[in-house]
Amino acid sequence: MGEKPARESMAEALRVPSGKVDLSDYDPAATPTIEDSRKEGEKALAGMAEELLELQTRLFASKESTSPRQLLLVLQGMDTSGKGGVLKHTVGLMDPIGLKVTSFKAPSAEERAHDFLWRIEKAVPPAGFVGVFDRSHYEDVLIQRVRSFAPAQEIERRYGAINDFEKRLVDEGTVVLKCMLHISPEVQKERLQERLEDPTKHWKYNPGDLDERQLWAAYTEAYEIALERCNTDHAPWFIVPSDKKWFRNLAIAKLIEQTLTNLDLDWPVPEGLDLAAEKARLAADTITTESLT
């Protein structure tokens, strides 16, 4: 993916075109639509805090309207691609009262005893919320495919089931924003080394990550298939170049901003609220600290 003209939106720049996906066409170090400057990029992200918060508050307020809306941000990517970084630096700009973040780990015995979407369903954002999936139902066609944790025929079934599931969310008022955090194996190696060198990061180091790394080619193929087969009009995929942390954080902030802006949400007035009557009632109220003692 080459340099893009500046006035193209982030969503246009990162949207995966329909059809076959070849991840080697996508440069993980690219910074499309943005000047390549970490300092400027971090400043730009900080400058978006106020607007993101207002957009999120409008979304949250929509729960009091007759047509509540939700945003579901799906974060997928290889280990160290920065799902946690996006949570801290981008999602962290929003108000926790309207966030529902779920970090999906290996499924429990109870979860494995149900359809793969059973635990996902419980984590979708309620009315007005921003839901964030740190890993997601895509694990069920990624690690599960690469590691053959499920039979080929069952994996095959899941692509369609995912598309139907996401369609239902969208039909019911949720915008689904799916981001693949794309990194190079070189950058993953650096980040794993950092975790091993820095005592404040040892707790994040999982020897299993290095085992998964050996399967890089198989994961690439599994991602390419998922990015092709679940790249729908109702829930498109975005590939976010993530070798540069500042770009990754800023790009996702811009995707969220653009998505929420497009919803064009008004401030709702709760049904049946009589503002004049309430103002009169409150004006007539005589309760004071003195009156109570």
Added chain:
Amino acid sequence: MGEKPARESMAEALRVPSGKVDLSDYDPAATPTIEDSRKEGEKALAGMAEELLELQTRLFASKESTSPRQLLLVLQGMDTSGKGGVLKHTVGLMDPIGLKVTSFKAPSAEERAHDFLWRIEKAVPPAGFVGVFDRSHYEDVLIQRVRSFAPAQEIERRYGAINDFEKRLVDEGTVVLKCMLHISPEVQKERLQERLEDPTKHWKYNPGDLDERQLWAAYTEAYEIALERCNTDHAPWFIVPSDKKWFRNLAIAKLIEQTLTNLDLDWPVPEGLDLAAEKARLAADTITTESLT
């Protein structure tokens, strides 16, 4: 509550002494231990962001140790006392990956069909998390007492049940930090008026709030009883003067900071992790972008 000497900690200043509680002894506009300046107060809060984040990360990392810890922040207070403001301005300084926020509304039919602590239990913070209750199990001895939603004998039973429940959380590694956001009826009136005047706040206005306001004296009594009977050594109450928003937000940040600092958490090394072996394995790794194509 008068002026306190500056070197007294926020926890010492706001801790409710054991015994009978008379809320009229507590000035909701006080700013103990802090110079009364909104501008300085807001700056001080912003200046705490980095430290709070590190303390929270240490807590989160403890989930990888053999003795994980948790923090449960309970926010109680009359309508408009600023539970939402604390979430946005204070809790919002932390990383959403380790936050579990629950806003308790009127219980559903299914919740009412269980013991009052059933829904609370499901919302406690898992290993390493900061849990935040926006309203809590105290509603079951506050509105439920004032409105006689439960028989007197059942309300009576609940104080002991709450103390036992909180003791179990503490014994299992959770610090319980209970904050009563204390406002005056005058300030509540102003804030309700604001909601009615400002179209961006209409969605927050609930006519029921004005009905509850008529019961201010009864609520005060119910709070005094709860603050006395559930003010235990393992889970003490703090009264946070909340007429001034900046003080409320800063005071709770300081309570969190002090609480997490007292835990004195080291960065854990996951059990069985052999750093030298992992470094050697990673150094020998030859996967690169080139090797994959």
